[in-house]
Amino acid sequence: xxxxxxxxxxxxxxxxxxxxxxxxxxxxxxxxxxxxxxxxxxxxxxxxxxxxxxxxxxxxxxxxxxxxxxxxxxxxxxxxxxxxxxxxxxxxxxxxxxxxxxxxxxxxxxxxxxxxxxxxxxxxxxxxxxxxxxxxxxxxxxxxxxxxxxxxxxxxxxxxxxxxxxxxxxxxxxxxxxxxxxxxxxxxxxxxxxxxxxxxxxxxxxxxxxxxxxxxxxxxxxxxxxxxxxxxxxxxxxxxxxxxxxxxxxxxxxxxxxxxxxxxxxxxxxxxxxxxxxxxxxxxxxxxxxxxxxxxxxxxxxxxxxxxxxxxxxx
Amino acid sequence: xxxxxxxxxxxxxxxxxxxxxxxxxxxxxxxxxxxxxxxxxxxxxxxxxxxxxxxxxxxxxxxxxxxxxxxxxxxxxxxxxxxxxxxxxxxxxxxxxxxxxxxxxxxxxxxxxxxxxxxxxxxxxxxxxxxxxxxxxxxxxxxxxxxxxxxxxxxxxxxxxxxxxxxxxxxxxxxxxxxxxxxxxxxxxxxxxxxxxxxxxxxxxxxxxxxxxxxxxxxxxxxxxxxxxxxxxxxxxxxxxxxxxxxxxxxxxxxxxxxxxxxxxxxxxxxxxxxxxxxxxxxxxxxxxxxxxxxxxxxxxxxxxxxxxxxxxxx
Numbered sequence: 001x002x003x004x005x006x007x008x009x010x011x012x013x014x015x016x017x018x019x020x021x022x023x024x025x026x027x028x029x030x031x032x033x034x035x036x037x038x039x040x041x042x043x044x045x046x047x048x049x050x051x052x053x054x055x056x057x058x059x060x061x062x063x064x065x066x067x068x069x070x071x072x073x074x075x076x077x078x079x080x081x082x083x084x085x086x087x088x089x090x091x092x093x094x095x096x097x098x099x100x101x102x103x104x105x106x107x108x109x110x111x112x113x114x115x116x117x118x119x120x121x122x123x124x125x126x127x128x129x130x131x132x133x134x135x136x137x138x139x140x141x142x143x144x145x146x147x148x149x150x151x152x153x154x155x156x157x158x159x160x161x162x163x164x165x166x167x168x169x170x171x172x173x174x175x176x177x178x179x180x181x182x183x184x185x186x187x188x189x190x191x192x193x194x195x196x197x198x199x200x201x202x203x204x205x206x207x208x209x210x211x212x213x214x215x216x217x218x219x220x221x222x223x224x225x226x227x228x229x230x231x232x233x234x235x236x237x238x239x240x241x242x243x244x245x246x247x248x249x250x251x252x253x254x255x256x257x258x259x260x261x262x263x264x265x266x267x268x269x270x271x272x273x274x275x276x277x278x279x280x281x282x283x284x285x286x287x288x289x290x291x292x293x294x295x296x297x298x299x300x301x302x303x304x305x306x307x308x309x310x311x312x313x314x315x
Numbered sequence: 316x317x318x319x320x321x322x323x324x325x326x327x328x329x330x331x332x333x334x335x336x337x338x339x340x341x342x343x344x345x346x347x348x349x350x351x352x353x354x355x356x357x358x359x360x361x362x363x364x365x366x367x368x369x370x371x372x373x374x375x376x377x378x379x380x381x382x383x384x385x386x387x388x389x390x391x392x393x394x395x396x397x398x399x400x401x402x403x404x405x406x407x408x409x410x411x412x413x414x415x416x417x418x419x420x421x422x423x424x425x426x427x428x429x430x431x432x433x434x435x436x437x438x439x440x441x442x443x444x445x446x447x448x449x450x451x452x453x454x455x456x457x458x459x460x461x462x463x464x465x466x467x468x469x470x471x472x473x474x475x476x477x478x479x480x481x482x483x484x485x486x487x488x489x490x491x492x493x494x495x496x497x498x499x500x501x502x503x504x505x506x507x508x509x510x511x512x513x514x515x516x517x518x519x520x521x522x523x524x525x526x527x528x529x530x531x532x533x534x535x536x537x538x539x540x541x542x543x544x545x546x547x548x549x550x551x552x553x554x555x556x557x558x559x560x561x562x563x564x565x566x567x568x569x570x571x572x573x574x575x576x577x578x579x580x581x582x583x584x585x586x587x588x589x590x591x592x593x594x595x596x597x598x599x600x601x602x603x604x605x606x607x608x609x610x611x612x613x614x615x616x617x618x619x620x621x622x623x624x625x626x627x628x629x630x
Contacts, residue, residue: 075605075606131471132470148463148464148468149463149464149468151464153463153464154571155447156446156447156572156573156606156607156609157571157607159571159602159605159606159607160447160569160570160571160572161569161570162571162601163569165568166564166565166568166569167561167565168485169485170483170484170561177601243485249481249482250481250565251569253478253480253481253482254459254476254478254481254569255461255475256469256471256472256477257470257475286477286480286492287480290390290474291390291472292471292472294471
């Protein structure tokens with residue numbers, strides 16, 4: 001009986017894979033280098049090798065499995081099943097389903113990697129039980145994924161869910177995308193670090209400076225370690241939380257999800273981030289007396305969310 | 316053979332009803348006063364009368380129809396089929412489906428009236444053919460409705476889709492809801508008029524003042540009639556469009572719908588509003604070189620959108 005699901009999370013550096021059961025438990029997980037510089041055939045060879053190795057390790061064959069889900073970096077048209085564009089893999093309009101289909105007896109489904117991480121986190125992680133859930137990844141940029149009405153929402157031609165580039169501040173700070181005032185320009189780890197550097201250069205008395213050699217070494221982790229002990233640290237954190245709260249309120253008032261899940265480097269601050277954030281959101285959400293509140297939770301699946309979400313395309 | 320669909324759009328003043336066919340053509344439409352001050356039973360009597368009158372006028376019986384869709388003002392839990400709260404009708408936790416079900420042989424479905432107007436407009440109006448469409452109603456407030464993946468999206472317990480209360484400007488203008496900087500505080504007809512009054516009181520030379528007796532008489536329609544002929548009119552319109560464009564860009568970058576549809580009083584400005592708006596959105600949308608653009612269209616069904624959307628819950 002077919003009761004296992006294969007998930008592959010294909011990144012620029014490595015491919016993370018796992019085989020899960022219907023309850024999201026990982027039977028086996030493995031990783032292989034993508035080696036994308038050697039071209040598409042080589043990438044597919046590596047993915048096939050990973051798939052076969054996992055089956056052997058789990059003492060399974062393809063006949064024990066329902067399907068293979070693949071998470072891919074870039075714009076994926078999940079209706080046409082085409083990778084429209086992936087800068088990371090150097091693919092454009094590539095029919096990976098057809099090409100990888102030659103290397104397996106199983107059906108294949110594909111989607112964008114961030115969408116699938118959101119699906120995994122919603123089904124089996126911090127969003128378990130929710131029909132409407134949003135994952136924000138607070139890293140170099142701000143990634144976002146939406147599960148609405150129980151399904152991945154990715155907009156026209158898979159180009160939606162770019163909440164990191166929604167306008168947060170009119171004519172605001174410059175974003176990596178070249179536009180002004182995007183959420184990412186305020187709520188990414190990059191923005192956190194940039195503002196930390198600015199405040200630290202203006203506040204040479206800050207205790208934070210004792211633990212770094214120069215301003216390039218500052219990280220959200222270091223700043224959070226001074227929370228409540230250093231005014232500059234508190235100023236940096238409060239400003240970050242204030243903008244992130246505004247961004248989350250945009251999502252809550254517009255879509256009223258059942259949960260907002262936070263991943264990425266900054267989310268490792270845990271309760272030092274989430275408790276004050278939740279307080280602001282609870283106070284300021286629209287119709288707070290009538291409508292359900294929106295809990296904010298730290299994502300729990302980490303790097304496994306991608307392959308778990310990919311595999312669960314068949315659940 | 317059952318091939319007609321009954322839609323009822325229940326408002327505080329009147330109930331608008333129609334019977335449509337599968338292509339959204341209206342066979343008959345009628346209206347009756349709600350008379351909500353006489354209480355729930357009286358409201359239901361009036362709705363029943365309207366339903367029966369329409370059937371007689373169309374020379375149909377309930378046996379010719381598939382079902383009755385009802386649009387209701389307020390928070391509607393469309394999973395539990397309960398009107399959670401309607402200030403307009405003075406209903407709370409009211410099971411209208413069960414109560415009105417005693418007055419018909421047909422199945423009933425209910426949803427929020429704004430959601431249903433969006434569904435109607437998406438299926439048979441300016442959004443025809445779109446799977447992902449958003450309606451913004453620029454009136455006293457800013458209403459919003461979402462059709463995503465071909466279905467009404469209304470968030471947890473039907474409390475979503477309040478884009479009018481998404482934050483547009485941090486610590487910005489006061490909104491009717493009591494909070495600061497909501498979309499509604501910049502993009503409603505009310506906000507348009509308020510800013511017009513401010514600029515007109517500062518610019519007594521404006522030609523707009525020739526056509527009104529006092530500042531209370533100013534309307535978007537009057538201001539738009541001076542577009543290109545009066546500096547104050549242009550300043551008012553440009554500011555309004557600039558904020559509305561930011562609001563629409565939030566939606567486009569976050570959800571990448573296939574169309575944004577504009578209804579409500581301000582939308583009657585037509586191309587004088589939509590052309591400059593479209594230009595800004597096209598220029599500033601994220602990934603404009605790769606991802607599909609989002610056309611902005613004037614809603615076409617007007618007051619009929621509500622009953623058409625209600626009826627199409629059964630299509």
